[in-house]
Amino acid sequence: MFTGIVETQSEIIEVQAGSQCLQISIKKPNSFNDLKVGDSIAVNGVCLTLENFDQNSMKFTIAAETLKITGWTAEKLINLGSLNLERSMLASDRIHGHFVLGHVDGMAKVKEKRPEGQAMIYKIQLPEEFQTFVWSKGSLSLNGVSLTINSFENSTVEVCLIPETLKRTNLTKLNKGDFLTFEIDAMARSFVHLWKMEKQNVQV
Secondary structure (H helix, E strand, O other): OEOOOOOEEEEEEEEEEEOOEEEEEEEOOOOOOOOOOOOEEEEOOEEEEOOEEOOOEEEEEEOHHHHHHHOOOHHHHHHOOEEEEEEOOOOOOOOOOOOEOOOOOEEEEEEEEEEEOOEEEEEEEOOHHHHHHOOOOOEEEEOOEEEEEEEEEOOEEEEEEOHHHHHHOOHHHOOOOOEEEEEEOHHHHHHHHHHHHHHHHHHO
């Protein structure tokens, strides 16, 4: 589990094709000094299991389901450039964002990007089937970044990135037409699921 507060950025060193999977090597940040094989690390919001590492790199396998949801290919991964990274949260930490599972729901599209003072406003188009799970002042994870939804209309969310978020994450490099991963708030998903179940029971 993660909080959506990105720790640092890094880049892919190598991508190798496996059997219905991709094996990637990412440059190891110097601050990641407590790693163990089997650790969960969010890479652009996708929870990946650390399979091996050394002083310079971290190795992961991206399985078929994740490739299907993200549409990632070897070429697309290499072209991503910098990646948002976050190690799994510690139970003793303050939770500064919201609970992020790293189980991304798909890819969203940047519809608009505009400066607002020192901040940056983004309008993000989500697939229509997810509009039930988002609302104004709710939470949403984009490329692994915990963000508050300013407004929501016609499957489009508006979020505001403050200077610290722009500096810490790769969201500032996104432009109109680009795609990024998204994960709806797990609490919102649970609430909607329970509401639907209750509605079905009432109808029965």
